[in-house]
Amino acid sequence: MKAKKIFGIVLAGGEGKRLMPLTEDRAKPAVPFGGHYRLVDFALSNLINSGLTQVVVLTQYKSHSLDRHVSQTWHMNGGLSNSYIASVPAQQRLGKRWFSGSADAILQSLDLIHDEKPDIVVVVGADHVYRMDFSQMIQAHIRSGAQATVAAIRQPIGLADQFGVIEVDAATPDRIKDFREKPKDAVGLADAPHEVFASMGNYVFNTDALIEAVLRDGERTDSSHDMGGDIIPDFVARGEAGVYDLQLNDVPGSTDRDRYYWRDVGTIDSFFEAHQDLISALPIFNLYNQEWPIFSQQLNSPPAKFVRDARGTLGTMIDSIVSLGCVISGAHIERSVLGPWTVIGSGAEVVDSIVFDRVQILADAVVHRAILDKEVVVEAGASIGVDRDRDLARGFSVTDSGITVVGKGVRVHP
Numbered sequence: 428m429k430a431k432k433i434f435g436i437v438l439a440g441g442e443g444k445r446l447m448p449l450t451e452d453r454a455k456p457a458v459p460f461g462g463h464y465r466l467v468d469f470a471l472s473n474l475i476n477s478g479l480t481q482v483v484v485l486t487q488y489k490s491h492s493l494d495r496h497v498s499q500t501w502h503m504n505g506g507l508s509n510s511y512i513a514s515v516p517a518q519q520r521l522g523k524r525w526f527s528g529s530a531d532a533i534l535q536s537l538d539l540i541h542d543e544k545p546d547i548v549v550v551v552g553a554d555h556v557y558r559m560d561f562s563q564m565i566q567a568h569i570r571s572g573a574q575a576t577v578a579a580i581r582q583p584i585g586l587a588d589q590f591g592v593i594e595v596d597a598a599t600p601d602r603i604k605d606f607r608e609k610p611k612d613a614v615g616l617a618d619a620p621h622e623v624f625a626s627m628g629n630y631v632f633n634t635d636a637l638i639e640a641v642l643r644d645g646e647r648t649d650s651s652h653d654m655g656g657d658i659i660p661d662f663v664a665r666g667e668a669g670v671y672d673l674q675l676n677d678v679p680g681s682t683d684r685d686r687y688y689w690r691d692v693g694t695i696d697s698f699f700e701a702h703q704d705l706i707s708a709l710p711i712f713n714l715y716n717q718e719w720p721i722f723s724q725q726l727n728s729p730p731a732k733f734v735r736d737a738r739g740t741l742g743t744m745i746d747s748i749v750s751l752g753c754v755i756s757g758a759h760i761e762r763s764v765l766g767p768w769t770v771i772g773s774g775a776e777v778v779d780s781i782v783f784d785r786v787q788i789l790a791d792a793v794v795h796r797a798i799l800d801k802e803v804v805v806e807a808g809a810s811i812g813v814d815r816d817r818d819l820a821r822g823f824s825v826t827d828s829g830i831t832v833v834g835k836g837v838r839v840h841p
């Protein structure tokens with residue numbers, strides 16, 4: 428049988444309002460994660476490791492740093508092989524309007540599909556942390572005869588209103604019987620009443636069926652032109668939608684702890700928790716799996732360095748990730764992730780925190796349960812995450828669970 432030609436589309440145009448202020452001036456897929464990664468790197472690494480060689484990333488909202496990251500990090504040597512990962516900003520090909528939803532993003536990009544004439548199109552979101560071998564999902568899609576297949580994973584029922592919730596019949600477990608986008612009244616699974624079967628926002632389509640569906644949707648005036656809200660329910664209504672359970676996926680090099688790991692990092696709390704999953708001695712998500720690497724920018728930076736400070740104080744660091752270019756002198760770092768080129772001065776304390784690139788935390792400063800965006804400076808003796816009211820009064824956001832977020836470039840005074 429002739430190998431099927433596969434084309435990948437990464438939906439990367441969402442605003443990510445719930446991640447504010449981290450999405451103040453960058454698209455959500457460009458938000459830094461785990462030191463030197465960006466969120467989009469997880470979807471792209473999965474697609475490349477799965478053998479896809481033609482992938483477009485559809486961007487629109489504040490896409491400058493995302494476009495730059497994709498073009499600098501993910502340039503592939505096309506040439507004769509015609510392999511590429513290209514970021515494609517909204518081009519207003521169908522009139523003077525932006526993408527009104529993720530399905531509209533595909534409708535407005537149909538020329539990219541027509542150019543390549545693939546048999547199958549894989550459409551994925553760009554804001555999840557996970558490993559997945561899409562080639563296994565594609566095989567299951569082809570075997571099932573479905574026109575569209577949705578990847579799914581069990582999630583706590585309390586999160587049902589954040590996801591597309593899938594129902595199947597026990598007799599036909601790979602077919603979707605019902606699909607509801609973000610229902611408020613979801614019912615738990617028969618074998619696990621506290622769980623639902625949630626769409627991961629990753630889909631495999633037969634090309635013709637996808638094209639017909641987005642064209643049909645484009646004609647509708649009552650549609651929000653959303654993949655989860657409109658396109659998938661349309662396939663389900665036609666009896667053409669299948670489901671692929673992530674628990675069938677066997678990613679090379681996975682450990683028992685991270686085999687079915689998948690996190691939606693759409694809120695500050697979930698973003699923070701996903702970082703905690705990286706840093707323990709036995710990480711829940713293992714960045715060190717060399718058989719299924721997560722690729723990112725190659726930093727042209729010196730190694731991280733730890734020194735005793737001028738007073739002779741030795742620093743301590745435990746359960747943390749430190750990126751290239753960091754210099755840490757006589758500080759205490761615990762359960763934290765430090766982005767590239769972070770400088771931490773003597774006597775400073777950084778605990779349960781996430782620090783993006785080029786942050787300076789000066790002598791004797793204290794940072795607890797905080798996320799510091801790029802180029803933040805915490806002046807000597809200043810503190811963050813210690814006094815909630817003071818953090819709010821200084822204009823920082825603080826989540827209900829007590830995580831303080833300091834926006835890009837802010838100077839924190841004592």
Ligand code: ADQ
Pocket residue numbers: 438439440441442455456485486487526527528529532551552553554589590591592608609625626627628653654655656691
């Ligand atoms: P959401 O994540 O809420 O739910 P959405 O906001 O549409 O859905 O984002 C999905 C992906 O599409 C993201 O990567 C986003 O960046 C991108 N996107 C959104 N609007 C876009 C636009 N106008 N142009 C281009 N890209 C756009 C979805 C599904 C649910 C599923 C969850 C899983 O709708 O069914 O359960 O993902 O997290």
